Amino acid sequence: MRGDFFLGLIARDAGNLDGAVARLERALAGGLDAALVPLGQVERNRGNTDVARAHLRRAIELGEDDAILSLGILERAAGNIEQARELYRRAADDGSAGGAYNLGLLEEREGNLAQALRWHVAAAEAGHVDAMGWAGDLSERSSDHEAALRWWRLAAEQGDANSAGQLGEAALQASDYAQARTWFEQAAAAGSEQAEQRLAQLAQHGL
16 A cells, blocks of 8 residues: 555656556555545646546545645646635645745736735745745845845755846846855856856956
8 A cells, every 4th residue: 555655656756647646546545545645646747637636625625735735736727716826825824835835926926026925935934945036036026135135045055046146146236256156156056057157257257
């Protein structure tokens, strides 16, 4: 039962969705309710929305971790924005950093920047790295430069390339070229092409 569960997760992570479903269904048939959420997620990725929704609703009834958030993500992908919002809020109210983060993304896309910042800060304070970067970006857009720098630094320290790049841009504007180079190097090492371009520009000018 648990062996099928873990093999199902391995198959899912390897992109073998059919194999994942077979293993997770076997685990579920054996009485392992924890298989409901990953099974719903895999079925969502296979395009079987109704099947995925049924699994996730059952998981919510049983109190399985991440079930509410997973159903919110499904409803958002299906275009059911208000249902997604309600589910994200429920997840956030239950302490889910992912729920707060996704609610922040939804509010930002709708132009509700104050609410977006509120939810991203909540997620960031719970340790969500992507939310830290968003909290920095939204703080900067709200003209709170000190808060932006603080959030970007926290995210960059945990490997976020965009935040490291933002710190590089801030250092560049302050004419602190050594610090700018340090942050751009970190961002480039994490895969930022824009940071690589900035480093090339600094080198061209002998900085």
